[in-house]
Amino acid sequence: MAKRKKAIRTARTTSACGICKLNAPKFGLSCGILWGLAVLILGLSATYANYGTAVIELLSSVYVGLDITLVGAIVGGIWGFLDGLIGGFIFAWLYNKLI
DSSP states (O other), X not given: OHHHHHHHHHHHHHHOOSSOOOOHHXXXXXXXXXXXXXXXXXXXXXXXXXOSHHHHHHHTTTXXXXXXXXXXXXXXXXXHHHHHHHHXXXXXXXXXXXX
């Protein structure tokens, strides 16, 4: 029984990463892709299904070119990608500095 407890303890210490850091460029890229797709899909739904128009009007005050049109949804998706990329990178970089 004592050997089993010792084996479990060593397995825990070798599998734990201690301080886990985020890969800032990859985290930023994944945030950019997710937010860009979210804004694009919301823009398309506002264009074709008249759903989410209030959110698009709110986001259009931040993202220049975002409108309830097909081109506006694509422009908003690009702005969303850039915003998520920069925001995710800064978040991961700051997280790595603070841990």
